[in-house]
Amino acid sequence: PMEARAKRKFIRSSPRKMRIVADVVRGKKVQEALTTLQFLPQKAARPIYLAVQSAVANLIDQNDRVDDDALVVTAITVDAAPMIK
Numbered sequence: 001p002m003e004a005r006a007k008r009k010f011i012r013s014s015p016r017k018m019r020i021v022a023d024v025v026r027g028k029k030v031q032e033a034l035t036t037l038q039f040l041p042q043k044a045a046r047p048i049y050l051a052v053q054s055a056v057a058n059l060i061d062q063n064d065r066v067d068d069d070a071l072v073v074t075a076i077t078v079d080a081a082p083m084i085k
Helices: 015-025 028-037 043-063
Strands: none
Touching: 015 028, 015 043, 028 043
16 A cells, blocks of 8 residues: 655644644545645644645655545644744
């Protein structure tokens, strides 16, 4: 199975708010996930949208023959970043 990764670091949003959006997208097909993220009202939807897009681009860089309909968001993790004083 093909796998692609993308990391976004130091996003200025709380992990709790980001996880709400990540839970909505986890397990969906990529096209459905990107469409959903475009219309979510949360501010956290934009960085997650960019991360999913980046992962797809990374996969296309690795392998030219990629079926877009078969791509699925399998895992999204949100961890805490350093605190801003």
